[in-house]
Amino acid sequence: MPELELTVNGEIHSVDAPTGISLAELLREELGFTGTKIACNEGHCGACTVQVDGVPTLSCITLAHSVRGAVTTIEGLRDHPLVDAFVRADAVQCGFCTPGQVVSAAALVAASPEPTVEEIRHHMAGNICRCGTYPRIEEAILNWRG
Amino acid sequence: MARLIRTEKEVEGRFEEVWLVVEEDPLQQWPEGPLSVVGRPAVRQDGPQRVRGEARFTADVQLPGMLHTAILRSPHAHARVKRIDLSPALALPGVRAALGPGEAQGLADEAGFAGEPVAAVAAETYGQARAALRAIDVEWEVLEVVLDPQEAVERGLLTGEPTRYERGDFERALAEAEVVVESTYRTSVVLHNSLETHQAVCQWIGDTLEVHISTQYIWGVRDALAEKLGIPGDKVRVVCEYMGGGFGAKNDPGEYTFVAAELAKRTGRPVRCALTRREENVGAGNRNATIQKLTVGARSDGTLVALGGEFVNAIGWSGWSAPTDGPMQTLYACDNVRTVRYGAKINTPPMKAFRAPGYVEGTFGLECLLDELAAKLELDPLELRRRNHADSNDGKPYSSKNLLACYELAQKHWDRRADVRARSGTTWKHGVGMASQIWFGGGGPPSYAWTRVTSDGRVTVVTAMQDIGTGTRTAMAQIAAEELGVPLERVQVVLGDTARGPYATLSAGSSTTPSIGPAVRAAAADVKRQLIEIAAQRHHLEERVLDIRDGIVVSADGNLSQPLEELVGLLEDAQILGKGGRGPNPTGMSVLTFGIQVVEVAVDVETGEVRVERVAAAHDVGRIVNPLGARSQVEGGIVQGIGHTLSEQRLLDPETGRVLTSTLDAYRMPTIADLPEIVCEFVDRPDEHLTNLGAKGLGEPPIVPTAAAIANAIRDATGADVHELPISREELLRALREAQERAREGAKEHVGAR
Numbered sequence: 043m044p045e046l047e048l049t050v051n052g053e054i055h056s057v058d059a060p061t062g063i064s065l066a067e068l069l070r071e072e073l074g075f076t077g078t079k080i081a082c083n084e085g086h087c088g089a090c091t092v093q094v095d096g097v098p099t100l101s102c103i104t105l106a107h108s109v110r111g112a113v114t115t116i117e118g119l120r121d122h123p124l125v126d127a128f129v130r131a132d133a134v135q136c137g138f139c140t141p142g143q144v145v146s147a148a149a150l151v152a153a154s155p156e157p158t159v160e161e162i163r164h165h166m167a168g169n170i171c172r173c174g175t176y177p178r179i180e181e182a183i184l185n186w187r188g
Numbered sequence: 189m190a191r192l193i194r195t196e197k198e199v200e201g202r203f204e205e206v207w208l209v210v211e212e213d214p215l216q217q218w219p220e221g222p223l224s225v226v227g228r229p230a231v232r233q234d235g236p237q238r239v240r241g242e243a244r245f246t247a248d249v250q251l252p253g254m255l256h257t258a259i260l261r262s263p264h265a266h267a268r269v270k271r272i273d274l275s276p277a278l279a280l281p282g283v284r285a286a287l288g289p290g291e292a293q294g295l296a297d298e299a300g301f302a303g304e305p306v307a308a309v310a311a312e313t314y315g316q317a318r319a320a321l322r323a324i325d326v327e328w329e330v331l332e333v334v335l336d337p338q339e340a341v342e343r344g345l346l347t348g349e350p351t352r353y354e355r356g357d358f359e360r361a362l363a364e365a366e367v368v369v370e371s372t373y374r375t376s377v378v379l380h381n382s383l384e385t386h387q388a389v390c391q392w393i394g395d396t397l398e399v400h401i402s403t404q405y406i407w408g409v410r411d412a413l414a415e416k417l418g419i420p421g422d423k424v425r426v427v428c429e430y431m432g433g434g435f436g437a438k439n440d441p442g443e444y445t446f447v448a449a450e451l452a453k454r455t456g457r458p459v460r461c462a463l464t465r466r467e468e469n470v471g472a473g474n475r476n477a478t479i480q481k482l483t484v485g486a487r488s489d490g491t492l493v494a495l496g497g498e499f500v501n502a503i504g505w506s507g508w509s510a511p512t513d514g515p516m517q518t519l520y521a522c523d524n525v526r527t528v529r530y531g532a533k534i535n536t537p538p539m540k541a542f543r544a545p546g547y548v549e550g551t552f553g554l555e556c557l558l559d560e561l562a563a564k565l566e567l568d569p570l571e572l573r574r575r576n577h578a579d580s581n582d583g584k585p586y587s588s589k590n591l592l593a594c595y596e597l598a599q600k601h602w603d604r605r606a607d608v609r610a611r612s613g614t615t616w617k618h619g620v621g622m623a624s625q626i627w628f629g630g631g632g633p634p635s636y637a638w639t640r641v642t643s644d645g646r647v648t649v650v651t652a653m654q655d656i657g658t659g660t661r662t663a664m665a666q667i668a669a670e671e672l673g674v675p676l677e678r679v680q681v682v683l684g685d686t687a688r689g690p691y692a693t694l695s696a697g698s699s700t701t702p703s704i705g706p707a708v709r710a711a712a713a714d715v716k717r718q719l720i721e722i723a724a725q726r727h728h729l730e731e732r733v734l735d736i737r738d739g740i741v742v743s744a745d746g747n748l749s750q751p752l753e754e755l756v757g758l759l760e761d762a763q764i765l766g767k768g769g770r771g772p773n774p775t776g777m778s779v780l781t782f783g784i785q786v787v788e789v790a791v792d793v794e795t796g797e798v799r800v801e802r803v804a805a806a807h808d809v810g811r812i813v814n815p816l817g818a819r820s821q822v823e824g825g826i827v828q829g830i831g832h833t834l835s836e837q838r839l840l841d842p843e844t845g846r847v848l849t850s851t852l853d854a855y856r857m858p859t860i861a862d863l864p865e866i867v868c869e870f871v872d873r874p875d876e877h878l879t880n881l882g883a884k885g886l887g888e889p890p891i892v893p894t895a896a897a898i899a900n901a902i903r904d905a906t907g908a909d910v911h912e913l914p915i916s917r918e919e920l921l922r923a924l925r926e927a928q929e930r931a932r933e934g935a936k937e938h939v940g941a942r
Contacts, residue, residue, distance in 0.1 A: 076250075116240065140241075176827060
């Protein structure tokens with residue numbers, strides 16, 4: 043199996059991974075980063091969102107061997123102020139989509155530290171929450187700095 | 189002393205009589221309003237774990253040596269397996285075992301819908317298992333397919349006897365009515381689409397089956413597995429601490445669990461069986477479609493004199509016939525009501541309970557009908573509801589009912605109508621609509637909790653319930669903290685494991701808080717009584733002068749003020765243990781939830797586009813335990829309601845019966861971009877007859893009235909009577925054309941009359 047070198051949350055990982063494995067599978071099954079969720083496995087729901095060089099990326103439809111940049115998963119964002127903002131705003135119900143929401147939101151606030159409601163809705167529209175926590179997510183991102 | 193009684197139990201509108209052992213000495217309810225902890229907003233105790241991605245879901249369970257399963261599903265909507273050969277699959281790399289029809293519960297030899305499971309393969313990787321499916325050789329005998337529910341009813345293809353209900357004399361009352369409105373409404377299949385798909389990991393350890401499963405009912409899964417496998421219940425351990433959404437579709441084990449259990453037995457390995465998203469959209473259950481032929485007769489002052497309905501539930505190949513007729517029977521005072529409900533058995537994917545099953549569909553029909561009546565009578569729709577307010581449930585008193593108080597809360601939102609309509613231009617029309625809500629949600633017995641106070645003064649509540657994401661773990665901690673008189677941070681709740689806690693009911697039917705909350709309070713009271721006894725003996729004081737407040741043991745005269753951890757600290761490894769159970773619901777009373785939603789919409793009359801701009805909700809669910817979590821339930825219900833009203837549509841190929849919309853880009857659920865402004869209010873008055881808590885459930889009520897309120901707002905904006913969910917552009921444009929024709933006819937008649 044082709045060896046793969048991948049930087050995840052600032053650490054370099056070397057793995058033997060089969061060609062064709064998705065970044066999401068590699069993170070979850072080979073490296074144990076299970077905070078990244080797979081909910082549709084075809085790029086429609088956003089639950090698997092990670093950042094590659096800061097850009098939100100659907101890891102379930104990204105081939106692991108094609109990744110050139112540094113990967114940031116929810117595990118690398120656990121101390122981000124957004125985590126506390128999500129908890130405070132009750133922007134979580136079942137929590138299955140939530141890590142992906144936080145990863146997307148972290149990219150948004152990095153690019154736009156004081157996002158407008160319009161920006162939030164545009165940027166976050168690819169992250170589906172079936173529990174319907176959207177009003178809380180919006181509030182959490184608006185008040186992400188605490 | 190334990191006392192044995194017979195009492196009534198309700199789940200999702202289905203009633204049964206059960207035996208129950210109750211304790212004497214029930215607790216008095218707390219006073220109304222926010223207390224020290226209960227009634228005050230509390231962030232989720234497991235919020236950080238969920239947000240940080242640390243919560244371990246079934247999807248995250250990876251056991252050493254675990255195999256993966258793929259399921260072979262019928263390509264035909266109705267067919268029998270004449271012959272099946274699994275051996276080519278078994279010969280493929282990585283494949284460890286395979287099951288055919290009849291070898292596990294849920295693997296059928298007669299497939300009744302396209303997608304019904306018939307065989308399964310376990311392999312080292314999911315890819316290998318899936319590849320092996322193609323090698324399975326099946327000879328099918330294709331059978332007759334019925335997809336049209338109306339045809340099924342005509343041919344008597346039903347899931348059971350029709351359910352008939354009549355009070356008064358419907359025919360006579362209708363004949364004497366001054367105004368009659370008849371309309372037919374249709375609602376479509378709605379898919380739950382929990383983000384964690386249905387899945388289980390099974391492992392045999394000795395003679396015990398360990399099951400990790402994404403479920404709303406760990407005890408139900410335990411008992412169903414034990415029964416089907418013919419083993420004692422305590423030889424099945426079911427674990428689910430976190431689960432990624434259920435909405436009603438995860439109340440039972442499902443074929444995936446039986447398949448994983450059997451494959452684990454055959455291979456001696458842990459086995460995962462997880463549905464893919466596409467399988468989820470086909471085989472995991474749905475809110476069934478309905479056809480509702482409804483009639484209302486009224487006097488010219490709006491008094492309802494006759495309500496009639498013929499309801500067809502298009503059940504699919506399996507499922508149960510939910511009470512679509514319930515709202516018509518119970519929402520309004522009307523002496524003459526006649527309903528008949530059919531469950532059509534057709535070759536489509538199975539029905540499973542979905543957040544207020546039956547009532548979501550039935551409320552859409554009834555509340556649209558009421559507004560069509562209001563329009564005909566030129567009556568204010570809210571006034572029409574007030575005039576027909578029911579003071580009893582067909583003679584049976586309510587344990588509590590504050591629907592009129594909900595209307596009062598909603599009045600200010602309703603009064604925005606003139607301003608909202610005034611925003612209308614030539615293309616975009618604005619309007620306001622409302623709908624009332626009635627549903628169950630009282631919960632019931634049995635459910636139990638244990639409490640443990642350790643010598644550091646910390647409290648553990650143990651109850652084998654599940655928190656499916658509604659925040660019930662936090663609500664239980666709040667109830668225990670309130671009763672014990674300790675800060676919320678000192679209480680933790682252990683849940684989600686049938687081997688590690690007493691029975692607690694399912695997380696469905698809005699029943700978790702009203703069922704398990706009172707048991708937790710009783711268990712906390714039991715341990716508190718013991719703590720007071722200990723304090724009394726330690727300080728030579730009478731028990732009646734002692735209390736615990738904010739973690740401090742205090743005496744009435746103020747002379748004693750000792751931290752709880754200091755009192756129990758002397759006990760070292762000793763633990764104070766308490767237990768509590770859920771008492772019965774009040775005898776002879778209807779325990780129901782109520783509410784109203786007022787919706788503002790904008791409609792583009794040229795394209796049929798609808799935007800929901802604002803939803804104001806006022807619900808009556810007894811005492812609110814956690815206002816923060818309660819608001820989230822309401823918002824979530826409304827968002828889901830907007831989805832099945834405007835965008836979600838499951839399509840079937842009318843020839844083959846195959847699902848055409850099995851991906852999340854085809855089946856369009858709401859995103860954050862679809863979000864209206866949502867205002868959420870509660871009456872927040874404890875139900876004085878219901879348990880020691882006075883709290884009812886809130887998971888389901890908010891989704892009940894949303895669709896009808898949107899449809900009624902569209903009528904207010906445009907005059908169009910929409911009759912179908914989802915309100916597609918085609919349906920809206922049809923309704924707009926019909927309204928225009930009606931207006932022209934009306935104008936002609938008017939001229940003729942002159």
